[in-house]
Amino acid sequence: MKSNTFLSEVARRVTFCATIMLVATSSILSGCNKRSVAEPQTTTGDRQSGFVQDNAKPEDQGTVNGWFWSLYREGGSASITHGSGGNFAISYSNVNDVVGGKGWNPGSARTVGYNVGALSGSYNFVGVYGWTTSPLIEYYVAEMGSVTGGTYINSISSDGHSYSFYKQQRVNAPSIIGTATFWQYKDTWGGSSTGSNRSINMANHINNWRSRGGQGFGSYNYQILALEAWGGKSGYINATVW
Structure with a gap:
């Protein structure tokens, strides 16, 4: 036992x-x-408009010497510096999307004067960029590069050039009031060059948008001479607006 x-x-x-x-x-x-x-990977959204995706760097804007300025950036790096009056410079590198420039808040049917003194690297658009509310509309007047896509509406003659007017609806996209559904009005000429004084009679564009756009034209929000680049582009612009 x-x-x-x-x-x-x-x-x-x-x-x-x-x-x-x-x-x-x-x-x-x-x-x-x-x-x-594996740790989860953070990805950024596709380019939608001048406004970046909700998961990108938030808006950066302000005033300097009475001029309004704005800079948006998704991915890569970008910065804006200011000279006297309406002069500004933007440097950007490997951006998914950047749109920025200098002008007014609110905008108006003014004649916009500008001179692109230097432009290097790659870009998609240089021209007037702005927004209205009630209805919410994002609008472009492309002096260099182009903004097309959507439905072709008509062509207008202004300042000695012929612009093609396209409109496109954005659904649940970033905007100045947050994620929203809105229309884009896009006029493209694209034949401008560096080193020359140019002008854009915004009244001609706005009157055509109001009568032919189908959504009218709302109350002015900001309006700037802007550069936009997307798709991994890098470059530099130095321009003056008046």
């Missing part, structure tokens, strides 16, 4: 130790598995 009790005690202790080792091994392996799981 004494011998059998001893053997039973040995068996019990061996079983207990084996159980402890199994639990410990399972815990270690489980810990290794947690560390081996």
Whole structure:
């Protein structure tokens, strides 16, 4: 009986130790598995409009010497600096989307004067960019590059050029009032050049948008001479608006 009790005690202790080792091994392996799981990757949205995606850097804007300025950027890097009056410069590198420039808040049916003194690298659009509310409309007048897409409406003559008017609806896209559905009005000429004084009679564009756009034209929000670039572009602009 004494011998059998001893053997039973040995068996019990061996079983207990084996159980402890199994639990410990399972815990270690489980810990290794947690560390081996890849961290979630943050991705940015596709380019939608002049406004960047909700998960991108928020709006940066202000006033300097009585001039309104705005700069949006998604991905890469971008910065704006200001000279005297309506002069500004924007440098950008490897951006998913950047749109920025200088002008007024609110806008108006003014004649916009400008001179693009320097433009290098790659870009999509240089011209007048702005917004209205009630209805919410994002509008472009492309002096260099182009903004097309959507439905072609008509062409207008202004300042000695012929512009093609396109309109396009954006659904649940970033805007000046947050995510919203709105229309884009886009006039494209694209034949301007650097180093020359130019002018844009905004009344001609606005009157055509109001009568032919289908959504009218709302209350003015901001209006700037802007550059926009997207798709990993890098470059530099130095321009003056008046």
